[in-house]
Amino acid sequence: MVKLRLPDGRELEAKIGESILEQIPPESGLVAKVDGRLVDLTWIVREGVGTIEVLNFNSPEGRETYWHTSSHILAQAVKRLFPDAKLGIGPAIEEGFFYDFDLGGRSFSPEDLERIEGEMRSIVEENLPVVREEMEREEAIKLFRSMGEVYKVELLEEMDEDVVSVYRQGEFVDLCRGPHLPYTGYVKALKVLHASSAYWRGDERNPVMQRVYGISFPTEEELKRYLKMREEARKRDHRIVGPQLDLFSMPSELIGPGLVIWHPKGARIRRVIEDFLVRVHLKWGYELVYSPHIAYTNLWRTSGHLSYYRDFMYVFEKEGIEHAVKPMNCPFHILVYKSKRRSYRELPMRLFELGTVYRYERSGVLHGLLRARGFTQDDAHIFTTPEKLEEEIFRVIELDEYLMRSFGFEEFKVEISTWDPRHPEEYMGSEEDWNRAQYALEEALRKKGYEYEVMEGEAAFYGPKIDVKLVDSIGREWQLSTIQLDFNLPKRFNVTYVDADGNEKTVIMIHRALLGSIERFFGILLEHYAGNFPLWLAPVQVRILPVAERHLDRAREVLDRLLSAGIRADLDDARGTLGYRIRESELEKIPILLVIGDREVESGKVAVRRKGKGNLGSMDLDVFLREFTEEFLPPDLRGGSSTF
RNA sequence: GCCCCGGUAGCUCAGCUCGGUUAGAGCGCCGCCUUGGUAAGGCGGAGGCCGCGGGUUCGAAUCCCGCCCGGGGCUCCA
Structure with missing residues (x-):
C-alpha cells in the first residue's frame, strides 16, 4: 500500500499503475517527492515505494x-x-x-x-x-x-x-x-x-x-x-537614497569610478560610527594605531602580495623608486609589532586602525558603496601565542556580536573555511598548525553557542577563517565580518616573541575586520533602515519648527539647550506653512520634530513629533530630554552617569 | 576586463524612430505675497557645452565612429 500525502496534510491511498495527477484534486500540487526523489505528477505510482509527498508552491x-x-x-x-x-x-x-x-x-x-x-x-x-x-x-x-x-x-x-x-x-x-x-x-x-x-x-x-x-x-x-x-x-537602494538624503555622492566622471565624497550629514553618521568603534575597541583591549597611505612597493614584495596583487594596486614612481598606495594595512601593523623585541607577556597584542585602502577593482564589479576602489577598513591585527588563540577568537566573536547587535542586526550565519586535508601541500603551515587552529575556531564558536557551517577546502593557503553573514530587515544576506588566521605573514616578516622558556617563537596572526569596510557597511545600514537611522545614528536627531517667525527667539533658546546637551539639532527658519515644513522634515527622515508656537512659548513646553508615530503631545523640555537621553546616545554610553 | 543597454536643467523624465522655428514638463532653487498648529498656500523668475571628441550634412540633442561615465549581467574577490 502506498500513501499519497497532499500539500494540505491529507493522506490518500494511492492506486498502483495510475499517475499521481489522476489521483489528486485538480491543480492541488505541482510536483511530488518519492523516497527523496522528485518526480513529475505524471509519474505512474509503483508498488513498493514510500509515501508520495505532493508539493505545491509553498515548498522550495x-x-x-x-x-x-x-x-x-x-x-x-x-x-x-x-x-x-x-x-x-x-x-x-x-x-x-x-x-x-x-x-x-x-x-x-x-x-x-x-x-x-x-x-x-x-x-x-x-x-x-x-x-x-x-x-x-x-x-x-x-x-x-x-x-x-x-x-x-x-x-x-x-x-x-x-x-x-x-x-x-x-x-x-x-x-x-x-x-x-x-x-x-x-x-x-x-x-x-x-x-x-x-x-x-x-x-x-x-x-x-x-x-x-x-x-x-x-x-x-x-x-x-x-x-x-x-x-x-x-527604492531603498543606497545609491539613490544616499544622495537623496545628502549623505554622500560619487561624482565618478570628475574624480574617477569607485570613489566616495562624504557630505556633512553622511560624515556625521560616519563619525558617530567611527567614534563608537574606537571607544569600543579601546574598551576591549585594542590599541589604536595609524599608518601611512603610501609606501615603497618593496614592503608588499616582502609580504608576498605584490606578485599576484600588483594589478589591483595603485603604483607610481618617485625619483626612481617605486611606491604604491596601500591596498591593505597588515604590513604596517607588523612593523609596529616588530619595532622592538616582544615577550610572551605582551601577547596578545591587538592593533586597531581605521585604515583607508585603495584597490583598483575591475570596473565591472564596482557597485556604489558596496564595492568601491577606496574604502576604510575597521582593521585589526592580533598577534598571539598558540595557547591563547582560542580565547582570543572567542573574544573577537563576542565583540563582533556586540557590534552587530548595536547596529540593529539580530540574525547571523557563520561559516568556517578549512583546508582540504587531502592536499596539505597546497597550504602553508604544518598539519598540526592547521588542526590546532581549526579546532580553536570551532571551539570558540561552540562556546559562544553559535551554529556554523564548515566549508572544507575553502580556506586560503595561509590559514583558516571564520566568515559572519548577517540578515537585513528585508531578508537579504550580507557577508560582513572576516576573522582570518595567518601562518604566512609572521614567517615572511619573521614576527616572533620570546616565550616563557626563553626560546624565540613565531606568533600566530589574526586579521579581522568586523564591519569590513565603513563604506560598504554604511551602504548596507542605509538599505537596512531605508534611510530611517535609529536616533543615535541620525545625522539630525531633532529639528525645531517654530510655527511662525515670532516664535524664533524661544526656538533658539531650545536649540541652545539641545546643542549643549550634545544633541545634533537644527532650527527651521519658519518660512512657509507648518504643514509644508513638516513634510520636508519627514522626507529628510528626521526622527524628532519639536514644534514651538504660541501655546509652547506661553507654557514653556515643546510639542514633540516622532517620525513614524506622529504627534506625541506637549511636554516640558526637561522631561523631553530625560525621556530620550538614552536613545540619543551610542549603545556603549547608555546606562552610564552622563546627564544633560 | 568582456557583453548588452543608457547619459537631455540640481533631481525624475519627454523630445531622438523619420535631422529643420527659440529643446520641454513636474519637483527642487530664487523673489514677492501669504503669518501658518502636525505630510504639499498662491503668483512670478532664473536655470541647458542635449556626457566628451571627431565625422556626415546647408543644418545634428536627433545619423555614424572613438572615448569617458553609469546601469544590468558574466567573471573575480588574496
Whole structure:
C-alpha cells in the first residue's frame, strides 16, 4: 500500500499503475517527492515505494519546478519568435528563472521582451501537456544535432549518463533532467523582467549568450506583490537614497569610478560610527594605531602580495623608486609589532586602525558603496601565542556580536573555511598548525553557542577563517565580518616573541575586520533602515519648527539647550506653512520634530513629533530630554552617569 | 576586463524612430505675497557645452565612429 500525502496534510491511498495527477484534486500540487526523489505528477505510482509527498508552491521544490517549467515556456516562446535562436541553459534560480540564447550576435530589445512575454501567455493559454521522454544519450545527440542545437549537443557529449531525459511541450523539446509541471497552463502569472548578456558556461572565452530573466507565480496577486517588493528594494537602494538624503555622492566622471565624497550629514553618521568603534575597541583591549597611505612597493614584495596583487594596486614612481598606495594595512601593523623585541607577556597584542585602502577593482564589479576602489577598513591585527588563540577568537566573536547587535542586526550565519586535508601541500603551515587552529575556531564558536557551517577546502593557503553573514530587515544576506588566521605573514616578516622558556617563537596572526569596510557597511545600514537611522545614528536627531517667525527667539533658546546637551539639532527658519515644513522634515527622515508656537512659548513646553508615530503631545523640555537621553546616545554610553 | 543597454536643467523624465522655428514638463532653487498648529498656500523668475571628441550634412540633442561615465549581467574577490 502506498500513501499519497497532499500539500494540505491529507493522506490518500494511492492506486498502483495510475499517475499521481489522476489521483489528486485538480491543480492541488505541482510536483511530488518519492523516497527523496522528485518526480513529475505524471509519474505512474509503483508498488513498493514510500509515501508520495505532493508539493505545491509553498515548498522550495514546488517553486523550483514551477520556475523551471516557466523557463521552458520562455524558451519555447523565443524559439517561436526567433527560430534561429540556439538554446543554452534555462534553470530556476533563487527568485524566478532565466534562459540563455545565442542569437548570433544580436540582442533582445525591450519590445522583443514584450513580444516574448505575450507569446509565453499564449503558450500558457494553450495548456500544452509537458511530457517526459527517456532516450539513449546517442539518440538525444542525434535529435538535438538535427535541430541545430549545438549547445545541447555539447552538454550531452560531456555527460556520463547512458540514458537522458527530454521534455516536450507542443512543438518544443528540451534536454532536461526535470521534473516539470504537467501542463503549461499551471503557470498563472508571469513576467519577463529583463535581459542581459552572459557567457556560455560563465567563461568569457566562450560565445556571448542573451540571458532573459523572468518570474512567475500561481496568482496575479503574488506577482503583483513580488513586483512591488522589487520596487521597494529598488527604492531603498543606497545609491539613490544616499544622495537623496545628502549623505554622500560619487561624482565618478570628475574624480574617477569607485570613489566616495562624504557630505556633512553622511560624515556625521560616519563619525558617530567611527567614534563608537574606537571607544569600543579601546574598551576591549585594542590599541589604536595609524599608518601611512603610501609606501615603497618593496614592503608588499616582502609580504608576498605584490606578485599576484600588483594589478589591483595603485603604483607610481618617485625619483626612481617605486611606491604604491596601500591596498591593505597588515604590513604596517607588523612593523609596529616588530619595532622592538616582544615577550610572551605582551601577547596578545591587538592593533586597531581605521585604515583607508585603495584597490583598483575591475570596473565591472564596482557597485556604489558596496564595492568601491577606496574604502576604510575597521582593521585589526592580533598577534598571539598558540595557547591563547582560542580565547582570543572567542573574544573577537563576542565583540563582533556586540557590534552587530548595536547596529540593529539580530540574525547571523557563520561559516568556517578549512583546508582540504587531502592536499596539505597546497597550504602553508604544518598539519598540526592547521588542526590546532581549526579546532580553536570551532571551539570558540561552540562556546559562544553559535551554529556554523564548515566549508572544507575553502580556506586560503595561509590559514583558516571564520566568515559572519548577517540578515537585513528585508531578508537579504550580507557577508560582513572576516576573522582570518595567518601562518604566512609572521614567517615572511619573521614576527616572533620570546616565550616563557626563553626560546624565540613565531606568533600566530589574526586579521579581522568586523564591519569590513565603513563604506560598504554604511551602504548596507542605509538599505537596512531605508534611510530611517535609529536616533543615535541620525545625522539630525531633532529639528525645531517654530510655527511662525515670532516664535524664533524661544526656538533658539531650545536649540541652545539641545546643542549643549550634545544633541545634533537644527532650527527651521519658519518660512512657509507648518504643514509644508513638516513634510520636508519627514522626507529628510528626521526622527524628532519639536514644534514651538504660541501655546509652547506661553507654557514653556515643546510639542514633540516622532517620525513614524506622529504627534506625541506637549511636554516640558526637561522631561523631553530625560525621556530620550538614552536613545540619543551610542549603545556603549547608555546606562552610564552622563546627564544633560 | 568582456557583453548588452543608457547619459537631455540640481533631481525624475519627454523630445531622438523619420535631422529643420527659440529643446520641454513636474519637483527642487530664487523673489514677492501669504503669518501658518502636525505630510504639499498662491503668483512670478532664473536655470541647458542635449556626457566628451571627431565625422556626415546647408543644418545634428536627433545619423555614424572613438572615448569617458553609469546601469544590468558574466567573471573575480588574496
